[in-house]
Amino acid sequence: xxxxxxxxxxxxxxxxxxxxxxxxxxxxxxxxxxxxxxxxxxxxxxxxxxxxxxxxxxxxxxxxxxxxxxxxxxxxxxxxxxxxxxxxxxxxxxxxxxxxxxxxxxxxxxxxxxxxxxxxxxxxxxxxxxxxxxxxxxxxxxxxxxxxxxxxxxxxxxxxxxxxxxxxxxxxxxxxxxxxxxxxxxxxxxxxxxxxxxxxxxxxxxxxxxxxxxxxxxxxxxxxxxxxxxxxxxxxxxxxxxxxxxxxxxxxxxxxxxxxxxxxxxxxxxxxxxxxxxxxxxxxxxxxxxxxxxxxxxxxxxxxxxxxxxxxxxxxxxxxxxxxxxxx
Amino acid sequence: xxxxxxxxxxxxxxxxxxxxxxxxxxxxxxxxxxxxxxxxxxxxxxxxxxxxxxxxxxxxxxxxxxxxxxxxxxxxxxxxxxxxxxxxxxxxxxxxxxxxxxxxxxxxxxxxxxxxxxxxxxxxxxxxxxxxxxxxxxxxxxxxxxxxxxxxxxxxxxxxxxxxxxxxxxxxxxxxxxxxxxxxxxxxxxxxxxxxxxxxxxxxxxxxxxxxxxxxxxxxxxxxxxxxxxxxxxxxxxxxxxxxxxxxxxxxxxxxxxxxxxxxxxxxxxxxxxxxxxxxxxxxxxxxxxxxxxxxxxxxxxxxxxxxxxxxxxxxxxxxxxxxxxxx
Numbered sequence: 001x002x003x004x005x006x007x008x009x010x011x012x013x014x015x016x017x018x019x020x021x022x023x024x025x026x027x028x029x030x031x032x033x034x035x036x037x038x039x040x041x042x043x044x045x046x047x048x049x050x051x052x053x054x055x056x057x058x059x060x061x062x063x064x065x066x067x068x069x070x071x072x073x074x075x076x077x078x079x080x081x082x083x084x085x086x087x088x089x090x091x092x093x094x095x096x097x098x099x100x101x102x103x104x105x106x107x108x109x110x111x112x113x114x115x116x117x118x119x120x121x122x123x124x125x126x127x128x129x130x131x132x133x134x135x136x137x138x139x140x141x142x143x144x145x146x147x148x149x150x151x152x153x154x155x156x157x158x159x160x161x162x163x164x165x166x167x168x169x170x171x172x173x174x175x176x177x178x179x180x181x182x183x184x185x186x187x188x189x190x191x192x193x194x195x196x197x198x199x200x201x202x203x204x205x206x207x208x209x210x211x212x213x214x215x216x217x218x219x220x221x222x223x224x225x226x227x228x229x230x231x232x233x234x235x236x237x238x239x240x241x242x243x244x245x246x247x248x249x250x251x252x253x254x255x256x257x258x259x260x261x262x263x264x265x266x267x268x269x270x271x272x273x274x275x276x277x278x279x280x281x282x283x284x285x286x287x288x289x290x291x292x293x294x295x296x297x298x299x300x301x302x303x304x305x306x307x308x309x310x311x312x313x314x315x316x317x318x319x320x321x322x323x324x325x326x327x328x
Numbered sequence: 329x330x331x332x333x334x335x336x337x338x339x340x341x342x343x344x345x346x347x348x349x350x351x352x353x354x355x356x357x358x359x360x361x362x363x364x365x366x367x368x369x370x371x372x373x374x375x376x377x378x379x380x381x382x383x384x385x386x387x388x389x390x391x392x393x394x395x396x397x398x399x400x401x402x403x404x405x406x407x408x409x410x411x412x413x414x415x416x417x418x419x420x421x422x423x424x425x426x427x428x429x430x431x432x433x434x435x436x437x438x439x440x441x442x443x444x445x446x447x448x449x450x451x452x453x454x455x456x457x458x459x460x461x462x463x464x465x466x467x468x469x470x471x472x473x474x475x476x477x478x479x480x481x482x483x484x485x486x487x488x489x490x491x492x493x494x495x496x497x498x499x500x501x502x503x504x505x506x507x508x509x510x511x512x513x514x515x516x517x518x519x520x521x522x523x524x525x526x527x528x529x530x531x532x533x534x535x536x537x538x539x540x541x542x543x544x545x546x547x548x549x550x551x552x553x554x555x556x557x558x559x560x561x562x563x564x565x566x567x568x569x570x571x572x573x574x575x576x577x578x579x580x581x582x583x584x585x586x587x588x589x590x591x592x593x594x595x596x597x598x599x600x601x602x603x604x605x606x607x608x609x610x611x612x613x614x615x616x617x618x619x620x621x622x623x624x625x626x627x628x629x630x631x632x633x634x635x636x637x638x639x640x641x642x643x644x645x646x647x648x649x650x651x652x653x654x655x656x
Contacts, residue, residue: 019588023468100653120656127462127597129656130640134455136655137616137643138609140351184602259612260347265604267612269455274512276593281466284587284595288465308644308651312458313636315465321428323636327464328427328448328457 003294004030004062005287008053008083009069010041012247013092016283017067018044024287026317030063060086065290067091077102084109084117084304088293090286092122099125099306107304116297117304121289122282123273124148128253130307131271135255139267142257145183147175147196151249151278159224160201163217165209168237170244172200175252183254186266199230202244204237249278288315331622332358332390333615336381336411337397338369340575341420344611345395346372352615354645358391388414393618395419395611405430412437412445412632416621418614420450427453427634435632444625445632449617450610451601452476456581458635459599463583467595470585473511475503475524479577479606487552488529491545493537496565498572500528503580511582514594527558530572532565577606616643 005021007014010032021029022045029048034041038050051059056066066087068079076093083089084106093102099120110117120126124146132144153173160169179196182189189195201218205211215232219225235243250273259265275281289307292314296305313323333349335342338360349357350373357376362369366378379387384394394415396407404421411417412434421430427448438445448454452474460472481501488497507524510517517523529546533539543560547553563571578601587593603609617635620642624633641651 016587023587096656099656100649103652125656127466130462132655133640133644133651134458137619137640138455138612257612259344259351259608260605265608267604267609268600268602270598270600270602271459272596272598274596274598276595277588280587280593281595284466284585291465306652306656308641308648308656309639311637311639312461312465316461316636320636323461324431324634325428327460328424328453328634328636 001026003027003291004064005290006031006033006056006059006063006066006087007069008033008056008066008079009075010034010036010043010050011069012279013283014067014069015044016277016280017069017286019280020283020287021045023284024291024317026291027287031059033059033066056083057086063087064294065090067286067290077105080117080119081105081109084115085113086115088116088290088297090118090121090290090293092126092282092286093120094122094125096125103304103306111303114297114302116293116301118289118293118306118310119304120306121286123275123285124251126282126285126307127273128251128271131253131269132255133308135253135257135269139255139257139259139269141259141263142255142267143188145191145254145256146251147180147254148251149173149175149197149249151251151275152244152247153199156199156201156224159221160203160218163214163221165206165211165214166203167206168204168240170202170240172202174198174200180252180254183256184268184270186256186268188256193227194229197228199225199228201230201232202235202240203232204240205234246276247278248276249281250274291315291317329354331355331619332392333618334359334361334384334387334391334394334415335397336361336384336394336407337403338362338371338378339397340607341611342395342397343372344605344608345397345614347608348611348615349373351612352619352645354619355615359387361387361394384411385414391415392622393418395614395618405433408445408447409433409437412443413441414443416444416618416625418446418449418618418621420454420610420614421448422450422453424453431632431634439631442625442630444621444629446617446621446634446638447632448634449614451603451613452579454610454613454635455601456579456599459581459597460583461636463581463585463597467583467585467587467597469587469591470583470595471516473519473582473584474579475508475582476579477501477503477525477577479579479603480572480575481527484527484529484552487549488531488546491542491549493534493539493542494531495534496532496568498530498568500530502526502528508580508582511584512596512598514584514596516584521555522557525556527553527556529558529560530563530568531560532568533562574604575606576604577609578602619643619645 068091156171396419434445484499
């Protein structure tokens with residue numbers, strides 16, 4: 001049984017899904033849908049058609065699970081409920097505050113169509129959410145900590161590039177090692193924003209730009225940098241391309257908690273990711289959940305699900321017997 | 329709605345369950361069952377009855393989930409299928425090779441009775457199994473590594489105490505830091521037993537014992553120590569009690585994998601535990617899955633389940649709405 005995957009939106013995430021499908025021999029890429037002129041989109045997999053997004057519903061019978069690879073700000077709030085009318089869908093919606101509303105919208109559409117929609121899949125939200133949940137379930141008397149990085153923040157890199165005199169730039173979010181250590185030692189520290197992460201910026205200035213002013217504008221930028229210890233490095237465009245063209249990321253979810261008589265025993269649960277490519281890893285998580293969406297729908301399930309609702313075994317190619325024999 | 333918990337077997341694990349129930353305000357301890365004379369067993373929670381294990385079936389209507397706290401070698405293979413005839417049950421069966429057979433036995437009994445039996449719950453098997461599974465599902469091209477420790481191995485401590493001239497002793501399993509680093513760096517090393525863990529023994533000799541002989545007997549003991557770099561420290565009984573009476577444990581599950589064009593991007597998923605009390609943490613995991621057993625059975629589910637089969641949300645007191653709003 002081969003699961004036929006569709007990709008909607010062919011950017012970094014869509015390409016990542018295309019790579020991930022190749023690593024899973026129970027899946028095949030069936031089609032890519034784009035808002036651009038389909039003739040202008042060249043994909044890596046030979047023989048797979050590229051269609052206009054407008055024609056997607058007409059191809060519903062050719063796709064088992066459609067992966068929505070658009071952005072959370074404008075694309076997914078509209079696309080996920082819309083395409084749940086025709087397809088089992090997965091998205092990586094990551095605007096945490098708007099998840100409840102998004103869930104409602106997708107749930108309504110997917111229940112009406114009899115399809116499964118799994119939202120907010122990736123690593124945060126995604127695997128990190130799952131770790132926060134398991135940690136809380138297992139150690140009810142405890143504290144949660146999430147650190148991000150070292151990794152590229154797209155939003156902060158965009159913010160740098162909007163500064164006057166900046167030609168190009170990249171920003172890394174870096175967890176503060178000493179704060180991590182305090183958490184791991186079970187000190188249960190209350191950490192300010194500044195104490196948890198630092199921000200490191202690599203900036204290509206325009207010719208003749210006022211470097212001191214650029215540095216000041218970045219470091220004092222409210223919301224983005226003012227609350228952090230920020231370092232600014234000026235480099236050439238060449239150096240930026242050579243040393244900073246990757247999209248690494250990662251982070252840490254730590255739950256510390258106490259048990260026993262007088263809560264005298266400490267426990268630390270730590271989950272961490274170190275990722276060379278944020279979009280490729282996110283795609284890999286999504287593809288595992290595409291398998292779950294397919295299976296759940298085959299069993300008759302419909303409506304919106306999150307990572308909290310999916311029995312772990314549904315992500316795996318292996319049978320229950322195989323999982324119990326080899327992974328338990 | 330209060331979930332009424334029963335404990336069968338009142339050793340370290342049973343006591344841990346008793347502590348864990350106190351941390352979960354949707355649960356209450358309803359009864360303890362023992363193979364000893366019930367009058368001789370003094371528990372911590374006032375007003376809770378202690379019954380003979382033989383009377384357990386007569387109390388089935390008073391218990392929502394029975395936690396089986398016996399040993400994997402002799403107790404659980406018999407007890408879990410037996411008590412699944414009357415109760416929803418959870419055990420921490422940890423003989424990996426015999427899990428498929430145990431699953432079959434419990435499944436048959438629980439399906440006949442309409443109860444839910446969740447087996448092999450704890451951290452390994454348990455949370456570590458889950459991490460191995462998620463890691464494999466997300467990164468199909470990769471390698472798995474499990475390291476244990478630093479922690480007390482009960483089996484190895486028992487082995488030390490059987491050596492001639494040894495009065496008492498404790499053994500710690502310690503992961504080799506340099507091996508961990510190689511794995512984290514994505515080197516995908518092939519590691520021998522000796523390269524992964526060292527063993528450290530604290531031994532109280534009998535008066536006049538031949539220390540050199542004891543050290544030799546321990547270090548050359550097949551299966552237990554011969555394949556490891558082992559250190560033996562001789563200490564007094566006083567020192568053993570003062571410095572080594574805890575039951576700490578922990579470990580690391582690491583999945584490394586590659587994605588993308590030419591598999592050029594590396595990813596590392598790491599999960600680790602640092603536990604002051606192995607039995608209390610195991611009990612805390614069990615209690616979260618007791619909640620899941622209760623809910624699944626209320627919904628009409630029956631039969632044997634493992635950690636792979638349980639939707640994560642079933643472990644939590646919070647509703648789906650609350651989980652999505654606060655943890656996703």
